[in-house]
Amino acid sequence: MEEEKRLTPEEALKIYNKEKKGKLKIYLGYSPGVGKTYTMLREANIRLKRGEDICIGYIEPHDRKATTEQIGILEEILPLEIEYCGKKYKEVDIEGIKRRKPETVLIDELAHTNIKGSKNKKRYEDILEILEAGINVHTTMNIQHLESLNDTIRIITGIIVRETIPDKIINIADEVEVIDISATGLEERLKRGEIYNLQTVPNALKNFFRQGNLNALREIALRQIAQEVDNNLVEYMENKKINTNWYTTERVLVSISSSPKAGRIIRYGARIAQRYKCEFYVISIETTGILKKGFTEEEWKVIEDHENLAKTLGAEVIRLKGKDIVKEILKFSSEKKITQIVLGHSKRGRLTTFFKGSVINKIIENSKGAEIRIVPWENM
Numbered sequence: 447m448e449e450e451k452r453l454t455p456e457e458a459l460k461i462y463n464k465e466k467k468g469k470l471k472i473y474l475g476y477s478p479g480v481g482k483t484y485t486m487l488r489e490a491n492i493r494l495k496r497g498e499d500i501c502i503g504y505i506e507p508h509d510r511k512a513t514t515e516q517i518g519i520l521e522e523i524l525p526l527e528i529e530y531c532g533k534k535y536k537e538v539d540i541e542g543i544k545r546r547k548p549e550t551v552l553i554d555e556l557a558h559t560n561i562k563g564s565k566n567k568k569r570y571e572d573i574l575e576i577l578e579a580g581i582n583v584h585t586t587m588n589i590q591h592l593e594s595l596n597d598t599i600r601i602i603t604g605i606i607v608r609e610t611i612p613d614k615i616i617n618i619a620d621e622v623e624v625i626d627i628s629a630t631g632l633e634e635r636l637k638r639g640e641i642y643n644l645q646t647v648p649n650a651l652k653n654f655f656r657q658g659n660l661n662a663l664r665e666i667a668l669r670q671i672a673q674e675v676d677n678n679l680v681e682y683m684e685n686k687k688i689n690t691n692w693y694t695t696e697r698v699l700v701s702i703s704s705s706p707k708a709g710r711i712i713r714y715g716a717r718i719a720q721r722y723k724c725e726f727y728v729i730s731i732e733t734t735g736i737l738k739k740g741f742t743e744e745e746w747k748v749i750e751d752h753e754n755l756a757k758t759l760g761a762e763v764i765r766l767k768g769k770d771i772v773k774e775i776l777k778f779s780s781e782k783k784i785t786q787i788v789l790g791h792s793k794r795g796r797l798t799t800f801f802k803g804s805v806i807n808k809i810i811e812n813s814k815g816a817e818i819r820i821v822p823w824e825n826m
Contacts, residue, residue, distance in 0.1 A: 468577040469620040472556065473586045476667040477660060479632055479641035482586040482625045483507065483554055487516035490552055490584070494520060503551040503576075503583075504538045510640065523551070528563045535561040538572045543581065550582040557591035557609045570611050589667040592616065602662045603654060616670075624671045629660035669723065696724040699784040700761070701731065701775050704745035708752050708790060711821045715788040716759035718819070727782060728756035731766045731774045772808040784816055791822040 473482040483505065493500050502522040507513040523543050525536040537560050543551050553576075558569040566572050573583050590599040593610040600606050616622065627635075635641055636655055700715035702708040712728055719726035730749050732740045741749065753763045768774035779787060789806055810818050 468580050468582040470573070470577055470618065471582070471584045471621040471623065472616060472619045473584070473625055474616075474622050474667060474671065475586070475588050475625045476590075476663040477588060477632060477655070478508075479635055480625050480627050482588075484510075484513045484516055485623075485625050486552055486554075486584055486586060487513065487518070487520070490520055490550075491516070491518045493550070494518075499549040501543075501546065501548040501551050503543050503553040504536070504555075505552060506554045512640065520552075521548075523548075526564075528561050530561050530563055537561060537564050538569065540565060540572050540575055543576055544579050547579070547581060550584060551576065553583055553585050556585040556587040556615070557611050559609050568611070570615050574615075587611065587616075589663060589670060592670070595666065598666070599663075603659050605654065622671055624667055626664070626668070629657050629664060632660060633657070695783070696722040696786065697782060697784045698722075698724060698726045698786045698788065699775075699779055699782070700726075700728045700756070700788045701771075702728060702749065702752050702756075703730070703790070704741055704748045705790065706748055708748075709755055711788050711790045712752060712756050712759065712761070714819070714821050715786075716756075716761065718786060718788070719760065725782075726759075726761045727764060727778075727784070728753065728761040729764045729766055729775070729778060731768060731771050733771060734767050734769055772805055772812070775809060776812055779813065779816055786817045786819060787813065788819045788821060791820045 473486050475482045487505070490500050490502075500520070502517070502520050504525050505517065505522075507517075523539060523546050526539045526542075527534045528537055529535075538553055553569070553573055556570050556573065560566060560569060560572070566575070573585060576583055589595065590603070590605075590607050591610050592613060594613045596607060596610055632641075633651070633655060636647055636650060639647065642650060696718075698715050698719045700711050702712065715726060715728070730753070734740065756763050764778075766774050766778065775787065778784070787809065789809065791806060806818070806820060
């Protein structure tokens, strides 16, 4: 086992600053009614019985009996009442929470937009302020409120989500827990009147709660948490100076040349990436050096065509320069934690292979565990 390296002063300061702040936990769902608030309250009561100082900062039970019952004996820091247009609205009392300073506070509906006259425009801004005060926050949100998914959600559901949060909020969370239930199970809850009033159920089933919508949103939520787990693993490996690839998530790399036939390996790599629903990279490497010339203008045109194809198939396209193609492929694979490398195989004369060596053989010998897929064709 390698000896763990000492932290630099900068790394130590980053960890210290992070530890001073409160921890953020998000209960993530794919739809109203999956049980986010219910689960958050239930777990809070368990924590309370274990001796944790945990309070309610704001809860929206939506008149759901089962959720309201989960409040139990939890202390509530009363929300502020803000008057707007002749009506009173309840919002998070940031200063009240800071004065009470519990170890953990529960604040429902992360994506909520505060009423005019509130200290902050958005609830996530309230939460960031509370975290800065060193108080842990547990909160809830549905996947459709993530800003980067706004267009995708509109295409799937036909609904434009107005209340969104920046992706960085979910990225800084210390823990994200997906509250999952099958689309069929959620539909049964809806039909029993456990989510909305029974009179509204037929209309809901025809609109947002269509099976196709729910299954698509569920898949997006599960993919999101898979990505979060992978990001946490990468951070852990970086902090621990672990340079080996643990191959926990598939990542596909295709290395292309200026051959007109390189589109074949791009399509092959795309099929693998689609099968695993994983990251997909396409790279070209321009060799440099005294005896090595770069790509000609004609070759660049061919490569650009390949790159355009790769982009339409969902690849991230990257151009590299280096003296040795093999070293560049292996370096990129190591940095990106590639699990599958796709290469084209061309017929080469024995003398050429003897003097220059086989790129494929060198990569196989030095790839340290990545799976090498060879796509053969004649006269590449």
